[in-house]
Amino acid sequence: xxTVLDILDVSVGYSRHSPLFEHINAQLVSGTxxxxxxxxxxxxxxxxxxxxxxxxxxxxxIKSGMGGEKGHSCAFVPSQPLRAAHYSVRDxxxxxxxxxxxxxxxEDREGxxxxxxxxxxTGIKHLADRNSASLSDGEFHRVAIARAxxxxxxxxLLDEPTAFLDIAxxxxxxxxxxxxxxxxxxxxLFSTHDLSLAMEHCDFFWIMTPEQELHQGTPSLMEEKxxxxxxxx
Amino acid sequence: xxxxxxxxxxLLLLMAADLFLGSVSLNAADVWAALWGNExxxxxxxxxxxxxxxxxxxxxxxxxxxxxxxxxxxxxxxNPLADPYILGISSGAGLGVAFFVMGSSLFSIGRHSIxxxxxxxxxxxAWMGALAVMLLVLAASGRLKSNMSLLILGIMxxxxxxxxxxxxxxxxxxxxxxxxxxxxxxxFGNVTGNxxxxxxxxxxxxxxxxxxxxxDLNVLLMGEQYAQSLGLSFSKVRNRxxxxxxxLAGSVTAFCGPIGFIGIAVPHISRMIFHNANxxxxxxxxxxxxxxxxxxADIISQLPGTQxxxxxxxxxxxxxxxxxxxxxxKNRADDL
Numbered sequence: 334x335x336t337v338l339d340i341l342d343v344s345v346g347y348s349r350h351s352p353l354f355e356h357i358n359a360q361l362v363s364g365t366x367x368x369x370x371x372x373x374x375x376x377x378x379x380x381x382x383x384x385x386x387x388x389x390x391x392x393x394x395i396k397s398g399m400g401g402e403k404g405h406s407c408a409f410v411p412s413q414p415l416r417a418a419h420y421s422v423r424d425x426x427x428x429x430x431x432x433x434x435x436x437x438x439x440e441d442r443e444g445x446x447x448x449x450x451x452x453x454x455t456g457i458k459h460l461a462d463r464n465s466a467s468l469s470d471g472e473f474h475r476v477a478i479a480r481a482x483x484x485x486x487x488x489x490l491l492d493e494p495t496a497f498l499d500i501a502x503x504x505x506x507x508x509x510x511x512x513x514x515x516x517x518x519x520x521x522l523f524s525t526h527d528l529s530l531a532m533e534h535c536d537f538f539w540i541m542t543p544e545q546e547l548h549q550g551t552p553s554l555m556e557e558k559x560x561x562x563x564x565x566x
Numbered sequence: 567x568x569x570x571x572x573x574x575x576x577l578l579l580l581m582a583a584d585l586f587l588g589s590v591s592l593n594a595a596d597v598w599a600a601l602w603g604n605e606x607x608x609x610x611x612x613x614x615x616x617x618x619x620x621x622x623x624x625x626x627x628x629x630x631x632x633x634x635x636x637x638x639x640x641x642x643x644x645n646p647l648a649d650p651y652i653l654g655i656s657s658g659a660g661l662g663v664a665f666f667v668m669g670s671s672l673f674s675i676g677r678h679s680i681x682x683x684x685x686x687x688x689x690x691x692a693w694m695g696a697l698a699v700m701l702l703v704l705a706a707s708g709r710l711k712s713n714m715s716l717l718i719l720g721i722m723x724x725x726x727x728x729x730x731x732x733x734x735x736x737x738x739x740x741x742x743x744x745x746x747x748x749x750x751x752x753x754f755g756n757v758t759g760n761x762x763x764x765x766x767x768x769x770x771x772x773x774x775x776x777x778x779x780x781x782d783l784n785v786l787l788m789g790e791q792y793a794q795s796l797g798l799s800f801s802k803v804r805n806r807x808x809x810x811x812x813x814l815a816g817s818v819t820a821f822c823g824p825i826g827f828i829g830i831a832v833p834h835i836s837r838m839i840f841h842n843a844n845x846x847x848x849x850x851x852x853x854x855x856x857x858x859x860x861x862x863a864d865i866i867s868q869l870p871g872t873q874x875x876x877x878x879x880x881x882x883x884x885x886x887x888x889x890x891x892x893x894x895x896k897n898r899a900d901d902l
Contacts, residue, residue: 385795408795415789419843428785431796437846438781
């Protein structure tokens with residue numbers, strides 16, 4: 334297992350004067366699924382966006398990935414990925430190859446194979462030629478995950494990937510993330526409010542508490558320490 | 567194969583029709599002879615090569631440019647009702663023309679006294695007005711990160727330019743007002759010789775930049791946040807789209823006047839025809855569809871067989887508006 338994310342004394346938020354969460358120190362290794370938990374507004378999405386490079390850290394440094402090809406170290410799946418009408422699932426997934434395609438966005442043979450593999454692995458091969466706008470939320474979340482997979486990064490970040498999904502789809506996404514971590518040796522970090530889903534599919538928890546503490550450990554350790562009880566009950 | 571070829575074939579057919587039809591009825595054989603440099607009367611030769619051919623090329627360029635611009639604006643702002651003029655280019659060009667028309671009347675450079683200077687000045691000032699508005703928006707884009715804020719700024723800039731135009735009109739004499747009104751109605755007939763060469767060069771430059779934007783537009787279609795997470799430099803791409811828009815819409819407006827509705831309607835028509843929003847398909851499809859629509863508008867505006875000519879802007883609007891209404895009624899607000 335390799336370290337795919339190293340966070341050193343990072344503060345996140347939108348203003349230096351009022352950071353949302355401070356002094357974050359954490360590591361994440363490949364082949365594992367980590368659940369990011371905490372109450373609303375604590376800074377989970379901001380932390381994910383900061384790791385993804387969409388927000389600058391207010392303080393500290395972040396090293397992500399394993400020096401991936403073309404300098405791209407992590408893939409990010411937003412909580413409500415936007416979809417375009419008249420855009421096929423295959424083309425939507427292909428946009429994830431942005432860094433690897435030519436100036437017109439056209440794939441080489443290897444790239445096309447990577448897209449086909451991602452469609453296969455996320456179980457949406459049969460939807461490849463469908464219009465993205467016609468998919469259900471559960472199906473489109475799989476498309477968003479396939480799109481992250483083709484970016485060929487060692488770390489995948491997902492912001493509430495199971496929000497708005499029914500129980501069956503939540504479980505299916507959880508199992509998919511688990512399988513991708515194990516089979517593709519990815520480090521996966523996702524934020525969620527669904528404790529039972531996180532308990533079932535995560536190897537580790539990062540729990541952000543209102544006391545500005547980031548608790549880390551296995552779900553059973555967090556339970557033993559009473560942190561989950563303090564947060565949810 | 568026919569599925570891919572029918573639109574280029576339709577375009578060729580319309581281009582030919584635009585050369586053969588017009589307010590002056592000409593014998594088809596004479597037009598054919600004039601086109602191939604065979605023996606034909608001097609009048610037919612002049613009508614075909616000095617009037618109809620440049621007008622057809624202008625309509626072709628205008629249709630392609632406005633449609634390609636519309637696609638880029640709709641994708642950038644993720645707004646199905648965005649058009650090439652949404653950032654105030656048309657109003658900026660209008661303000662430039664209003665200044666020129668008002669100023670030229672003071673120096674006795676009228677449409678009738680020195681027509682070539684008047685036409686060239688109108689185009690130059692329209693272009694400068696469009697460029698000034700776009701430079702303002704570009705300067706602001708460095709400070710305004712949100713697309714929505716930029717959109718509001720563009721609309722406000724356009725409104726301010728329109729207000730200034732109203733003020734200039736209020737103090738203008740009747741001939742200057744008439745000249746301005748004629749410009750707003752749009753025309754492909756005044757773009758000949760060097761003006762056509764300049765317009766062709768500017769539009770081709772804008773179209774080339776637009777082709778270069780295809781890869782980024784495909785990613786932007788999935789949202790700004792996703793695009794940035796892939797490493798796309800949003801501000802760079804946005805500025806490149808603005809430069810293409812200025813070259814395309816600015817040039818068309820400068821040389822032909824403001825031609826509305828084609829820029830909104832054609833991207834939707836192209837999506838409906840091809841069922842594909844991938845810009846590798848959509849950009850060429852919109853260019854061809856836009857050229858077809860604009861040439862058709864030009865043919866209709868000539869009212870073949872009659873001595874009257876309708877303003878091309880009115881014809882384009884009457885063709886484009888039903889499509890926009892259709893889009894609204896089909897509730898395709900997310901139809902990007």
